Amino acid sequence: MRTSQTGLRASATKASANAMYGDQPARALKMAGLRPTKSRGQNFLVQQSVADQIVSAAEISAGDAVVEIGPGLGILTERIISAGPRRLTLVELDARLAAVLTARFGGDDRVKLLKRDFLKVTRSEFGDERLKVIGNLPFSVAAGILRQLCDYRESVVRMVLMFQREVGERIRALPGSRNFGSLSVFSSLYWRIMGHFRVAAGSFYPRPKVDAEVLIMEPRVELDFNGTEEADVRATIRAAFSAPRKTIRNSLAGGLGVDSDRIEAALEMAEIDPLLRPARLDCPRLVALARILRPATSLLYRA
Secondary structure, three states: OOOOHHHHHHHHHHHHHHHHHHHOHHHHHHHOOOOOOHHHOOOEEOOHHHHHHHHHHOOOOOOOEEEEEOOOOOHHHHHHHHOOOOEEEEEOOOHHHHHHHHHHHOOOOOEEEEOOOHHHOOHHHHOOOOEEEEEEOOOOOHHHHHHHHHHOHHHEEEEEEEEEHHHHHHHOOOOOOOOOOHHHHHHHHHEEEEEEEEEOHHHEEOOOOOOEEEEEEEEOOOOOOOHHHHHHHHHHHHHHOOOOOOOHHHHHHHHHOOOHHHHHHHHHHOOOOOOOOHHHOOHHHHHHHHHHHHHHHHHHHHO
């Protein structure tokens, strides 16, 4: 079958454009009249091999519905499309970048663009499908995005998300380790870490001051609590880590505004040493404690 010269030129033009967006982001941004916005944490991935590794980790197949958070110039987007998903929803806050994405991918019927802050997007906007989520998350709001994704847990099959390295280490930290805190607990309540890898700061434009880390996550099949207990479990965790250098007794008393004697009685029932630091407690023990404290946390939520 003979390929026309027009088709060859079109393919070459597309390949050239894709190379520019991936390898020459400064030029691509200038041509689009854009400058990276520091307040939005805009650091564009430029390392092609890292982009390939991220999309490969998502294990995309033909029937998948995929959500990409913060696609930027589209270095991950083009690889997601090449993997052949049935549907791809892009969520991009920056209107200027959204225009670039529309120009690049707007002709593909599988692609839908939401010009929105992901923190303000509702679950219904993604339809009723099970989702695979990919994103090079803005460092400034990455933890908030992860917390929102916890509310989508039943709709998510797999996530491959890039965080500032320090945040990634906190998310996957184990009890008793230096980085273990409330973010570690909240994450482990809802997700299993299937893998992780580091991304050097030089893989981005503009280059950030710190490295990044990609986490591969899947939802926990069974949670340690039921739906009626969820708010109380969250309240207990927030209170426990409200003053992480204090003892668990003092952290809870201050965080919940409850008399320390009452807190100590609850800790005794849970067989927890009141002088322990919060970071020494794993999720099951914190959930058990939340059940004992539930009258206090429920009153707190009704206040």
